[in-house]
Amino acid sequence: MNLFFKQDTKLIRGCKANERQAQEGLYKLYYADMLRICFRYLKSDDLAHDALSVGFLKVFQHIHTFDAKKGEFGAWIRTVMVRSCIDISRREAKFNETISTDEMEEIFIQPSVLDKLFVEDLLKLIRLLPTATQLVFNLSVIDGYSHKEIGEHLNITESTSRWHLTEAKKQLRTMLASSAIDKPTENIKRR
Structure with a gap:
């Protein structure tokens, strides 16, 4: 045992x-x-x-x-x-039920940016997302809940859940593509 x-x-x-x-x-x-x-x-x-x-x-x-x-x-x-x-x-959180899912936009992230990415950096970026968007992102991507389950937990529609996930990915891509991620985290000594 x-x-x-x-x-x-x-x-x-x-x-x-x-x-x-x-x-x-x-x-x-x-x-x-x-x-x-x-x-x-x-x-x-x-x-x-x-x-x-x-x-x-x-x-x-x-x-x-x-x-x-x-x-x-x-x-x-x-x-x-x-x-x-x-x-x-x-x-x-303040969930907005009138948001369209047509606002999807793909942003290319340079591989060199991803090479410099640390888990702490990514967690900081996730915490910068709007509260509702961050919550849906965590439930979907990290914990694997379906949009139906997220909707039931948060009392929102599945389409609102999908929009928040799309928006989270869009915002994270934008943040990753920005030069802010190139700077070392204060708490981490890079080698």
Whole structure:
């Protein structure tokens, strides 16, 4: 049996019994991964930390609903965090239902720009997108939700979801093509 599975099982049992030490252990175990998810979905660090707090509160309040037969605990807690981010993003976002999908435009990106691209740079660019567009991009491209599922989660039409994805790609291409990406990230030393 996997050591992590044993640890998760023990912590889950403790959390179901409302044991403070188990809750703290579970929090510490999943904190970094869940915070990365929140940073990916939300524009500001404050909103990301809010989503993390709300998400863990939901985890502890609803841990009794987790069923190991239906899936892995890591996937379950990740789903709770994504939904917490969606709830916060929905408050922040303004979805426009009257947007046309005819506004698609392809922009060529020089391979030399992509060679200089770091993950941190891309995440910064994604965070520059408008809130609604960023949320749809993350749900579609990173988490693999369909436009129908995104529409159901965000209470928007599938065509609005498609428009936001197209707009996100268009804006990211424009940002990537600009000279701003050629500058090194302050936090990363390039070799």
